[in-house]
Amino acid sequence: MIVYDNKLIAYNLEYDYIVKRYNRNSHKKLINRSLHHLMSLFEVENVNILCSWFCEIDVFYLKRMGYNLDKCYFYDFDEIIHDVNLLYTENCVKKDVIFDKITMNGIKIHRYCEYTYPIGKIYDGDFILVGCDDESLHICNPITSTDQLIEQNEIQKVYHHETWDCIREYDGKLINYYLVAGCK
Secondary structure (H helix, E strand, C coil), X not given: CCCCCHHHHHHHHHHHHHHHHHCCHHHHHHHHHHHHHHHHHCCCCCEEEECCCCCHHHHHHHHHCCCCHHHEEEECCCHHHHHHHCCCCCXXXXXXXXXXXXXXXXXXXECCHHHCCCHHHCCCCEEEEEEECCCCCCCCCCCCCHHHHHHHCCCXXXXXXXXXXXXXXXXXXXXXXXXXXXXX
């Protein structure tokens, strides 16, 4: 009889849950849209993906788009995510983009603005920001418009903004997404 460590079982269950949520079509669409605007609106070498979640799809798209992965950085403070991301790139930084002091060059992509304090109040430069109007208990900053993203992040020049909705696969909830590409 094999006795499993309860931490290992919990780790595996959390990992399986996270991967299931990550590999849904609505999430792939979110990544695709943000990277499309990166390619079409900005001429940058360094790409910083903040609160990166798992980076497997990002790495795949960025390679296909011709970006030098040595100049693409993925930031997430979650240990599980960081460890998995190391399978795809060495440029994983296990830091909190809000509370840790970080120096970044290049564009900053943040696709989960609803989870954090506005990063535009901390960093300057070019941004692609995406947030949604999910009102779950763990969401501290529900985003309800592109104007809210612009104001919160003190964006001075807007290159593009758009809104779309989708049915989230894992719970069937209609979610509205708001994207702003701009500069502070």
